[in-house]
Amino acid sequence: MKINEDTVVWITGASSGIGEACAKEANKKGATVIISARRLEALEKVKQACTNPSKVHIITLDLVKSDEMPSKVAEALSKVGKIDVLINNGGVSQRSLIKDTDFEVYRSMMEINFFGTIAITKALLPHFIKNQSGHVATITSLMGMFSSPKRSGYCASKHALHGFFDSMRAEHHDDNIKVTLVCPGYVTTEISMNALTADGSPQQKMDRTTARGISAEKCAQKILKAIERNKDEVYIGGKEIGAIYLKRFAPWLLNKIVRKVNTT
Numbered sequence: 001m002k003i004n005e006d007t008v009v010w011i012t013g014a015s016s017g018i019g020e021a022c023a024k025e026a027n028k029k030g031a032t033v034i035i036s037a038r039r040l041e042a043l044e045k046v047k048q049a050c051t052n053p054s055k056v057h058i059i060t061l062d063l064v065k066s067d068e069m070p071s072k073v074a075e076a077l078s079k080v081g082k083i084d085v086l087i088n089n090g091g092v093s094q095r096s097l098i099k100d101t102d103f104e105v106y107r108s109m110m111e112i113n114f115f116g117t118i119a120i121t122k123a124l125l126p127h128f129i130k131n132q133s134g135h136v137a138t139i140t141s142l143m144g145m146f147s148s149p150k151r152s153g154y155c156a157s158k159h160a161l162h163g164f165f166d167s168m169r170a171e172h173h174d175d176n177i178k179v180t181l182v183c184p185g186y187v188t189t190e191i192s193m194n195a196l197t198a199d200g201s202p203q204q205k206m207d208r209t210t211a212r213g214i215s216a217e218k219c220a221q222k223i224l225k226a227i228e229r230n231k232d233e234v235y236i237g238g239k240e241i242g243a244i245y246l247k248r249f250a251p252w253l254l255n256k257i258v259r260k261v262n263t264t
């Protein structure tokens, strides 16, 4: 699907980082954009920084509140009439060892990254089925393809998204609903600052690897290109992408590397 002045794109986690960059990029291409996250003030700033703010609509939402997603979808449709593309981007990472991590941190990982994401998707699905058209792009991570230390809950939630959205792609192929799984590596955003530590508090530290990642703008351009090209799955980042191929062809070697390499 071409993203242009006729397209409506809804983006979660659009108050910063990759989601903010996707909103600006889609709006620059002429699209009407709905931007969602919890922080209204940050969303207002993103709106004003867009090329055409009159085509940017704000809907605040908290992905933890899955039961509110049907009313958020109704609100979105009442504002803009139709939705063509949903970019499921909102999410939180983790930096803590399994032995230290409160169980509630695992619940947060799954509530935000997995249940919230599938709740908004399921709430929008009848609209896509009715239109016999729609595209869901879900931002997972390379951590949805393999795992590394200190991210056990994050990796689990991102792997779960692959399971769900691969099923959805197959179930709704004949409804002309496309599904793209986007797996970024290191992207320089607030992700490591906001990552939950063992007791659920944010790490408030920029990881060296995150600081050296690709820009959110570059990542957003690749995400929109993958949507336009109807890609099933796309890997975005630097040389860390090579780990996907190691996992497939030499998993024993990848297991050895993730044991030793410091990814924070």
Ligand SMILES: NC(=O)c1ccc[n+]([C@@H]2O[C@H](COP(=O)([O-])OP(=O)(O)OC[C@H]3O[C@@H](n4cnc5c(N)ncnc54)[C@H](OP(=O)(O)O)[C@@H]3O)[C@@H](O)[C@H]2O)c1
Residues within 6 Å of the ligand: 012, 013, 014, 015, 016, 017, 018, 019, 036, 037, 038, 039, 040, 042, 061, 062, 063, 064, 089, 090, 091, 092, 093, 112, 139, 140, 141, 142, 183, 184, 185, 186, 187, 188, 189, 190, 191, 192, 194, 210, 213
């Ligand atoms: N940066 C990377 O290296 C990297 C790599 C792989 C995958 N990713 C994925 O990319 C996505 C975007 O992350 P980012 O790097 O752009 O980090 P970020 O700058 O921390 O952005 C995270 C976004 O998610 C939103 N969010 C967090 N909790 C939420 C909740 N409960 N309800 C609604 N929105 C919520 C935040 O908005 P509010 O705080 O305003 O709610 C924010 O807009 C995430 O899914 C992340 O897992 C990032």
